[in-house]
Amino acid sequence: MSLTLRPYQPSDAAVITSWLKSEYLMRQWCADRYEHYPVMxxxxxxxxxxxxxxxxxxAFTMVDGDDIVGYITLRTPTDDPAEQRLGFVIVDDSRRGCGLGKALVTMTVKYAFKTLGAMKVSLGVFENNPSAIHCYEASGFHSVLRHDTESYECLGETWNCIEMEQHKEL
Structure with a gap:
């Protein structure tokens, strides 16, 4: 594999949205950020x-040569750029279990620390998504307690988030 991270391009959307094979998977990916399934x-x-x-x-797209294999967003959640937050993490569903998620997260965290000067990278992940939680832990994230649990109404259920973060090593 020859994985690289590049800025998202609108032409990437057709491939990325094709990975959302069910509304359940789509909601794990984006919670309520898109109103309907399927996402076009x-x-x-x-x-x-x-x-x-x-x-x-x-927004970044991870490619393996010419193949689009991952997508992720990175944002500054407050006025302090020392914290960056990951979101919308997804990899090619036909290549899951091959380390693409860990590579995508690791490359994006490295970008946040080295290029943006972040001291902390955070994320929220649904507690009903054990494969994502494992991926984030394998990428160096750890769970942290929040005063208020972030939750979303998805598919008639309440889905709770686990807050995770990683700090820059000094």
Whole structure:
């Protein structure tokens, strides 16, 4: 594998949205950020145009040669750029279990620390997504307690988030 991270391009959307094989998987990926299933490429690009500004929020596509194999966002959740937050983490469903998720997360965390000067990278993951939790732990994240548990109404259920973070080694 020859994995690289590059800025998201609107032409990537058709491949990325094709990985969302069910509404359950789509909600694990984006919670309530998209109103309906299936998410179409134009929905993804509309979201990108509205919320990804290239300064406080960035979107990346991971490629293996010419193949699109992953997607992730990175944003500054507060006015302090020392914290960056991962979101919308997804890899090619036909290549799961091959270390792509760990590579995607690790490359993005490295970018946050080295390029953006972050001291902490955080994320929220649904507690009903054990494979994602394992991926984040394998990438160096650990769970932290929040005063308020973030939760979303998804598919008639309440899904709770686990807050995770990783600090830059000094």
């Amino acid at each position: 490429p134009e929905d993804m690009n509309e979201y990108y145009e509205r919320y990804i500004d290239g300064q406080r929020s960035r």
